Amino acid sequence: MAIVDRIGAALDRSPGGVILTGVDALADWARGKSLWSMPMGTACCAMELIAASFNKFDFDRHGTFPRPDPRHTDVMIVAGTITYKMMPAVKRLYEQMPDPKWVIGMGNCTVSGGIFYYDTYSVVRGIEEFLPVDVFIAGCPPRPESLQDGILRLRELIEQESIAPGKRRERPLTLPSPEDGCGEGE
Amino acid sequence: MALDVESRQVVETAEGEVFDQLVVNVGPSHPSTHGVCRVIVHLDGEIVTRAEPVIGYLHRGIEKMAENRTYLQVVPLTDRLDYVGSMYSNWAYCRTLERLADIPVPERAEYLRVIVCELQRIASHMMAIGANGADTGALTLFVYAFDQRERVVELFEALCGQRLTYNYVRPGGVSYDVPDGWIEDVRAFTTEHRSALAEMDKLFFGNTITRGRLKGVGVLSAADAVAWGASGPVARGSGVNWDLRKHDPYSVYPRFDFDIPTGTEGDCYDRARVRLYECYESCRIIEQALAQMHSGSYRTEGLPRLIAPPPGDAYDHIESARGALGIYLVSDGSPRPYRMKVRSPAFCNLALLPMLSEGHMLSDLVAILGSLDPVFGEVDR
Numbered sequence: 001m002a003i004v005d006r007i008g009a010a011l012d013r014s015p016g017g018v019i020l021t022g023v024d025a026l027a028d029w030a031r032g033k034s035l036w037s038m039p040m041g042t043a044c045c046a047m048e049l050i051a052a053s054f055n056k057f058d059f060d061r062h063g064t065f066p067r068p069d070p071r072h073t074d075v076m077i078v079a080g081t082i083t084y085k086m087m088p089a090v091k092r093l094y095e096q097m098p099d100p101k102w103v104i105g106m107g108n109c110t111v112s113g114g115i116f117y118y119d120t121y122s123v124v125r126g127i128e129e130f131l132p133v134d135v136f137i138a139g140c141p142p143r144p145e146s147l148q149d150g151i152l153r154l155r156e157l158i159e160q161e162s163i164a165p166g167k168r169r170e171r172p173l174t175l176p177s178p179e180d181g182c183g184e185g186e
Numbered sequence: 187m188a189l190d191v192e193s194r195q196v197v198e199t200a201e202g203e204v205f206d207q208l209v210v211n212v213g214p215s216h217p218s219t220h221g222v223c224r225v226i227v228h229l230d231g232e233i234v235t236r237a238e239p240v241i242g243y244l245h246r247g248i249e250k251m252a253e254n255r256t257y258l259q260v261v262p263l264t265d266r267l268d269y270v271g272s273m274y275s276n277w278a279y280c281r282t283l284e285r286l287a288d289i290p291v292p293e294r295a296e297y298l299r300v301i302v303c304e305l306q307r308i309a310s311h312m313m314a315i316g317a318n319g320a321d322t323g324a325l326t327l328f329v330y331a332f333d334q335r336e337r338v339v340e341l342f343e344a345l346c347g348q349r350l351t352y353n354y355v356r357p358g359g360v361s362y363d364v365p366d367g368w369i370e371d372v373r374a375f376t377t378e379h380r381s382a383l384a385e386m387d388k389l390f391f392g393n394t395i396t397r398g399r400l401k402g403v404g405v406l407s408a409a410d411a412v413a414w415g416a417s418g419p420v421a422r423g424s425g426v427n428w429d430l431r432k433h434d435p436y437s438v439y440p441r442f443d444f445d446i447p448t449g450t451e452g453d454c455y456d457r458a459r460v461r462l463y464e465c466y467e468s469c470r471i472i473e474q475a476l477a478q479m480h481s482g483s484y485r486t487e488g489l490p491r492l493i494a495p496p497p498g499d500a501y502d503h504i505e506s507a508r509g510a511l512g513i514y515l516v517s518d519g520s521p522r523p524y525r526m527k528v529r530s531p532a533f534c535n536l537a538l539l540p541m542l543s544e545g546h547m548l549s550d551l552v553a554i555l556g557s558l559d560p561v562f563g564e565v566d567r
């Protein structure tokens with residue numbers, strides 16, 4: 001736990017006191033708290049993605065707010081089947097997101113192709129073929145609660161990372177393209 | 187994302203008028219395209235001169251996959267066709283299979299199918315109306331409508347354990363009987379839903395902004411609706427009184443007393459309003475079905491695991507929330523379908539988009555697309 005997490009307790013003990021912490025620790029603590037998401041909903045799972053951000057489940061209270069513009073977002077939630085025709089668009093949107101960025105794969109289709117693993121010629125068998133995914137959520141479709149759990153897990157992951165030089169997690173800047181042999185159908 | 191279209195073109199009309207045309211690409215990832223639709227829009231200023239939908243971004247090959255599955259294994263695949271209304275695809279497929287293989291269905295199962303499908307119609311229409319509102323700037327309506335949809339989804343979850351892909355209607359019946367207290371919950375829901383509908387009617391359809399945004403936009407004449415094969419609320423919004431529940435009655439629908447709401451103008455407003463009134467009718471049907479339903483078996487016992495219908499073909503259709511949904515099956519006598527073909531109402535309705543959006547503003551395009559209510563799982567299959 002970063003020192004900033006204990007600010008409240010420290011202030012209780014000595015009101016008006018001074019807290020010393022590193023800039024990187026403060027930034028690390030802050031950046032996981034408000035993950036704006038790029039809802040990359042393509043199929044059935046997108047319905048649960050919508051459900052997660054509306055009335056009953058209410059994503060906003062976790063600080064996660066859907067913004068359908070990649071340039072405003074931190075995390076791309078890929079919800080639904082990705083076909084070979086859709087893959088270049090997803091990749092392009094991912095590349096348009098500013099760093100640091102994360103990816104959540106929602107639903108079996110993003111894990112492995114799910115129900116579309118066998119016998120079909122047009123579905124990418126798991127988005128890990130072309131995207132660096134941080135959290136996968138299983139289910140067909142996963143419940144909105146699972147998605148919220150996924151966001152909380154991602155936060156834990158982000159807290160383990162640091163913006164300090166040398167501790168940064170390196171991300172591939174360009175993604176493999178179909179010409180490199182990624183995502184070839186069976 | 188402009189992919190491969192020239193973004194600026196000089197066009198000469200037939201009258202010799204020369205103007206600069208701007209080509210804008212909308213989608214495939216766009217919050218207002220209801221999934222993965224891409225529309226290439228040619229603009230003269232802000233007026234759409236041509237809108238070309240590009241589909242296939244969700245083509246998963248379900249029809250082809252069905253040829254490698256046994257007849258029972260196809261049922262979960264049909265869930266993924268129209269994922270806003272999975273019950274319909276389940277039912278359409280099962281009806282065709284029952285016709286092909288001559289499988290009897292107990293009466294209680296027919297009633298349960300009618301009840302879940304009418305609930306599904308409410309859920310689906312709530313999504314459509316809400317999205318229509320959200321696209322035209324009334325996000326409040328989406329919140330109201332989604333609340334109602336969530337209630338239905340909870341009822342389905344109590345019934346079959348899934349929120350979205352139900353796999354509930356099975357060949358020869360349904361997968362589970364109703365749990366304790368479910369029927370009372372449905373009754374309570376229909377009462378509550380009626381007052382919610384009245385509220386939405388006032389909030390949205392009486393609203394000046396809504397009227398301004400939707401009235402007179404995307405007018406579809408009755409003759410065009412018939413000629414282009416439109417069905418469901420899209421055709422009925424134009425005043426075509428055609429509903430398979432009445433005009434090719436199936437299951438136990440002839441036993442219910444209900445009306446078919448139709449529009450007069452054929453614009454976006456009428457299409458959305460028809461959906462709203464259909465929800466009232468669905469409530470009526472559900473209440474009658476609950477009153478008429480007797481206890482008994484909810485599925486045919488003793489069906490083999492591997493159903494192998496005799497060689498031949500069959501087609502059957504039902505009225506889904508989007509229109510006439512038909513499934514065509516060909517059997518060669520083996521336990522796997524030789525061919526499955528889906529007649530998708532969403533696909534036929536989407537074909538109207540270029541015609542309806544011509545001459546309107548770019549911002550009306552999303553309203554028109556929303557009023558056609560396509561679901562891309564079914565359009566692309």
Ligand code: SF4
Pocket residue numbers: 043044045046079080081106107108109110114115139140141142266351
């Ligand atoms: S995981 Fe299941 S529910 Fe989600 S997109 Fe794939 S088929 Fe649809």
